[in-house]
Amino acid sequence: MALDIQLVENSKSTMFPHFINIPHMIYKNNDQWVPWFHNEMKLFIDKKHPLFLHSDGDFFVAMRNNSPVGRIFVFENTMYNKTHNMKSAHFYFIDFYDDREVANCLFSAAIDWAKKRHCNSLLGPMGFGGVTGGGLLIDGFEHRASMTMMMYNHPYYRVHIEAFGFTKYLDNFSFYLPSTAQLPDGLKQTADALLAKGEFKVLKFKSKKELQKVADDVIHVFMKTLSDHAGNYELTKPECDYIVKSLLQVANPELIKIITYKGTIIGFLFGFHDLSAALQKADGKLTPLSIYRIIREYKKTNWILVNGMGILP
Structure with missing residues (x-):
């Protein structure tokens, strides 16, 4: 059952519905995941988000037997690289079934994309600054995501991502504070x-x-x-x-x-x-x-x- 990585050129592409719908299938029975609005996703895929005024990126879907099994967005954020003095590509909107082969194919496609642009590293999941979510959830899976301001993913994501060779870049923490809390x-x-x-x-x-x-x-x-x-x-x-x-x-x-x-x-x-x-x-x-x-x-x-x-x- 060979895997095929397909480019999602725009919202009129036959791959567009797959890119939009696959996380809905992966998290179908999950009470904690919060979906993005499809019209906002369309804005990204048609590259009308202001990120694309200074940077470039591509959207990919992993297909097996004509069925979607994973997705990834890989991009080079030139303003991020300028701010942090880096030459890195980023990935985001990463979703896949619990399948090592699918994860490996998605990340291999992302690395090939990065190498063609002479990037020397791949970071992610990395959002677009501001209040977009970033990072990989490794603890607290019983808690609902904070709208789309925070990432949510299955525990197996970490297993496959680390197996591919990714290592920790930094730690991000979120906390719950009861409304009864008072300043010292x-x-x-x-x-x-x-x-x-x-x-x-x-x-x-x-x-x-x-x-x-x-x-x-x-x-x-x-x-x-x-x-x-x-x-x-x-x-x-x-x-x-x-x-x-x-x-x-x-x-x-x-x-x-x-x-x-x-x-x-x-x-x-x-x-x-x-x-x-x-x-x-x-x-x-x-x-x-x-x-x-x-x-x-x-x-x-x-x-x-x-x-x-x-x-x-």
Whole structure:
């Protein structure tokens, strides 16, 4: 049963439905995986995401007996390489059945792609900076993914990826914090004292329009504080605009915290309602019913996701 690696040229390709649908089949009976919207995936595959204004990449599907058994997106993020002084290719949207041969074929195709572009390493799963997920889940499989801001994968992914020869690049951690948690008394007293002096302020927002007004200043702080981290890079203006637009769609102004010092924005913390349950029910499709469920979950969920925090020194 020979394997065949097929290029997905665009959303009109016969391979496009396979690339979109295969994770739905792999995670069919899994309660923790959260799918991306298909229209957003279409944006990537048609290379209309702002990433492709400075970088190139290709999408591949592994086929066996005319059935899809795996997928991978491999790309060279030139801005990431420039930020981190590297010459690396990245992979993302990696999914495959519990089959060593399939995994090996996908990664071999990715390495061949990287070598043709004179890249000297392959990193992944690696997102596109901002709040896109990255990394490989190795613990906590009983927990649901945080919308599409966090990767979710089966335990066997690690087995096959390490068997191919990949080694750890870095550790990423996520944590659960109960709503009853309190700052230690000493830390809270220090924070209250600083606020009382009047030089530091925590801005409050009532509307997304108000958030939009400070977006450029917040992006500036993001670049200064997080762009050199392993999962980020110096985003271009179109990429920043895309992220701001995407985040504003799900943002609750009350959960966005901005710190100023003498009127200048110096820090931020992004909180979001966890809409994962509604996204799971949508199953990748944006319909009037799925939109209704998302709006309802916005008010219904008792989980808050914190993804993004930075403060200038």
